[in-house]
Amino acid sequence: MSEHVTSITTYLVIFFALLVLTGVTVGVAYVDLGPLNDVVAMAIAVFKASLVVLFFMHVKNSRRMTKITVVSSLFWLLILFGLTLSDYWTRGFLG
Amino acid sequence: MSESVDTFGRRLHYLNADFGVKSWLLTRDHKRIALLYLISITIFFALGGLMAVGIRLELATPQGDLVQPDTYNRLFTMHGVLMIFFFLIPSIPAVLGNFLIPLMIGAKDLAFPKLNLASWYIYNIAGFFTLWAVAQGGVDTGWTFYTPYSTTYSNSYVIATALGVFISGFSSILTAVNFIVTIHRMRAPGLTWFRLPLFIWAHYATSLVIILGTPVIAVTILMVAAERLLHIGIFDPALGGDPVLFQHLFWFYSHPAVYIMILPSMGVVSELIAAFTRKRIFGYKFIAGASVAIAVLGFLVWGHHMFLSSQSVYAGMVFSVLSMLVAVPSAIKVFNWIATMYKGSVSWDTPMLYAMGFIGLFTIGGLTGVMLATLGIDIHVHDTYFVVAHFHYVMVGGAIMGYLGGLHFWWPKMTGRLYPVFWSKFAAIIIFVGFNLTFFPQFLLGYLGMPRRYHVYPADFQVLNVMSSAGATVLGVGYLIPLVYFVWSMRYGKRADRNPWGAIGLEWNTGSPPPQHNFHEIPTVDWDAYGYLPDTPAGTGESWGIAVPTQRQDRTQDDG
Numbered sequence: 001m002s003e004h005v006t007s008i009t010t011y012l013v014i015f016f017a018l019l020v021l022t023g024v025t026v027g028v029a030y031v032d033l034g035p036l037n038d039v040v041a042m043a044i045a046v047f048k049a050s051l052v053v054l055f056f057m058h059v060k061n062s063r064r065m066t067k068i069t070v071v072s073s074l075f076w077l078l079i080l081f082g083l084t085l086s087d088y089w090t091r092g093f094l095g
Numbered sequence: 096m097s098e099s100v101d102t103f104g105r106r107l108h109y110l111n112a113d114f115g116v117k118s119w120l121l122t123r124d125h126k127r128i129a130l131l132y133l134i135s136i137t138i139f140f141a142l143g144g145l146m147a148v149g150i151r152l153e154l155a156t157p158q159g160d161l162v163q164p165d166t167y168n169r170l171f172t173m174h175g176v177l178m179i180f181f182f183l184i185p186s187i188p189a190v191l192g193n194f195l196i197p198l199m200i201g202a203k204d205l206a207f208p209k210l211n212l213a214s215w216y217i218y219n220i221a222g223f224f225t226l227w228a229v230a231q232g233g234v235d236t237g238w239t240f241y242t243p244y245s246t247t248y249s250n251s252y253v254i255a256t257a258l259g260v261f262i263s264g265f266s267s268i269l270t271a272v273n274f275i276v277t278i279h280r281m282r283a284p285g286l287t288w289f290r291l292p293l294f295i296w297a298h299y300a301t302s303l304v305i306i307l308g309t310p311v312i313a314v315t316i317l318m319v320a321a322e323r324l325l326h327i328g329i330f331d332p333a334l335g336g337d338p339v340l341f342q343h344l345f346w347f348y349s350h351p352a353v354y355i356m357i358l359p360s361m362g363v364v365s366e367l368i369a370a371f372t373r374k375r376i377f378g379y380k381f382i383a384g385a386s387v388a389i390a391v392l393g394f395l396v397w398g399h400h401m402f403l404s405s406q407s408v409y410a411g412m413v414f415s416v417l418s419m420l421v422a423v424p425s426a427i428k429v430f431n432w433i434a435t436m437y438k439g440s441v442s443w444d445t446p447m448l449y450a451m452g453f454i455g456l457f458t459i460g461g462l463t464g465v466m467l468a469t470l471g472i473d474i475h476v477h478d479t480y481f482v483v484a485h486f487h488y489v490m491v492g493g494a495i496m497g498y499l500g501g502l503h504f505w506w507p508k509m510t511g512r513l514y515p516v517f518w519s520k521f522a523a524i525i526i527f528v529g530f531n532l533t534f535f536p537q538f539l540l541g542y543l544g545m546p547r548r549y550h551v552y553p554a555d556f557q558v559l560n561v562m563s564s565a566g567a568t569v570l571g572v573g574y575l576i577p578l579v580y581f582v583w584s585m586r587y588g589k590r591a592d593r594n595p596w597g598a599i600g601l602e603w604n605t606g607s608p609p610p611q612h613n614f615h616e617i618p619t620v621d622w623d624a625y626g627y628l629p630d631t632p633a634g635t636g637e638s639w640g641i642a643v644p645t646q647r648q649d650r651t652q653d654d655g
Binding site: 073076079080083084086087088089090091093094 | 307311339340343344347394395397398401405406407408409410413414
């Protein structure tokens with residue numbers, strides 16, 4: 001099976017992108033965006049995590065089985081968050 | 096198939112191919128690692144059992160007259176921690192799964208033999224870590240480590256014990272990764288997914304649960320440690336946290352962990368029922384699919400542990416319905432096993448006695464689980480002995496019965512020796528009687544309102560408690576008898592041939608004990624699992640030593 005070889009340039013670009021995004025996260029923390037504070041911070045974090053998974057962990061050029069594994073683990077995370085939130089979001093319904 | 100022999104003409108196998116402590120401690124042979132695990136988990140089972148002795152002795156009288164309340168808290172906590180994390184979770188996968196998966200799929204070993212050995216070392220390091228915590232004074236939070244008690248108030252060794260559990264998780268994960276890769280990549284030619292023994296399907300499903308669930312408990316334990324040491328507010332309301340969040344995260348792993356314990360046991364029972372009824376298993380694909388369904392649904396039900404935790408009543412309803420759904424694949428398995436037995440040529444050998452024990456006890460455990468999933472009933476019996484009885488019927492009556500059944504079925508394969516038939520049947524019956532005497536009264540106690548985790552109780556409850564303590568003694572004797580005759584058999588037992596039960600499966604087509612690399616030639620499989628002929632008699636315990644040939648076995652021998 002031929003392995004896809006990622007070039008050093010790609011690694012460096014991703015690395016600097018992660019550094020820049022870390023800087024953005026810190027910078028945004030000094031700006032009060034109201035309810036968007038958490039949303040922006042989480043969005044940047046998710047984007048960074050995606051870069052790590054796709055490039056540093058080689059998922060982008062992996063076989064379909066590996067991709068299915070990654071997607072299903074994300075689905076499991078969704079179950080964890082979703083059913084937990086089904087508790088928190090409905091606690092006030094009884095008034 | 097040609098057998099290797101040593102210079103004295105003795106048959107070479109994995110037990111005599113190498114000698115010395117180093118050949119065991121540095122082995123990469125899955126069969127030897129399985130035996131190493133067998134020794135380790137037996138030690139932890141004995142230690143967990145000793146804690147149970149302490150609990151049952153204390154509860155023989157209504158007064159708290161044997162141990163201090165604080166000591167009692169530590170006894171039941173350590174009983175739970177040792178039995179769940181260091182015995183039940185690794186028991187069948189690490190011993191029987193490790194030994195049998197490569198043999199059943201016609202492989203020479205697991206995919207990652209060094210990781211397999213590493214998992215045993217990690218397990219032992221975790222075990223010693225936890226035992227160190229016990230020696231220092233133990234932990235008193237209950238095996239559930241509920242916050243904020245565990246993070247703020249308990250002055251016992253919470254972090255040390257929890258880190259022991261954390262480390263043992265890595266051992267589980269390594270085993271599970273090994274199984275999944277092995278089952279995907281190393282099946283013998285022709286061994287398609289739907290030709291696999293159901294034992295393999297069960298272990299595949301279990302491995303999925305381990306990989307998806309264990310990281311969550313690991314992260315949760317780290318958060319407990321972070322809150323306790325660094326006072327970061329995650330679970331403690333005083334620090335801005337939420338204690339119920341801990342319960343969500345804890346049970347996201349710990350409820351599926353029940354399926355980590357029971358699914359492999361179900362895999363064993365499928366093998367036993369087919370072998371001792373001489374029939375193709377009824378509804379093969381449904382039983383295989385039910386294993387995966389239980390693994391998936393098992394992740395959607397954790398909130399039923401939290402009906403009285405201030406969890407939203409709407410979430411409670413959702414979890415209640417989802418919990419009842421798990422009963423469907425579980426019932427599919429039980430009905431299919433019974434349908435397999437119908438008009439089968441049933442023989443009551445020792446492993447079959449355990450399989451029958453499993454079906455009866457698991458059914459009681461499962462049905463009381465449905466009761467507990469019902470919101471109204473759970474509010475009445477929550478945190479009472481009813482719950483204790485329920486999960487012991489599943490974990491001890493289910494998981495341990497399956498483990499012992501499997502051990503008795505494959506012991507001749509693992510050691511090349513037979514054990515005494517009479518004593519093994521005697522022990523199986525003693526265990527069944529002792530188990531019911533111990534735990535059935537606890538259903539009644541719980542229904543009458545006796546709470547769990549208390550070391551004093553009203554005098555009215557004494558008769559049932561004495562019955563339970565007496566049963567525990569019988570159960571303890573029942574567990575000791577196999578320990579004695581298994582050890583005895585390794586030296587004095589009659590030698591087993593390759594297939595003492597006349598069973599079908601690749602593991603029975605190689606020597607007992609198997610050669611170092613399992614098969615002299617990798618087999619090619621062109622048949623479905625469990626191809627028993629209706630009129631083929633079972634290899635019974637009485638006729639041990641005489642292999643009963645089946646058409647399948649004849650053919651594979653001809654092939655060799």
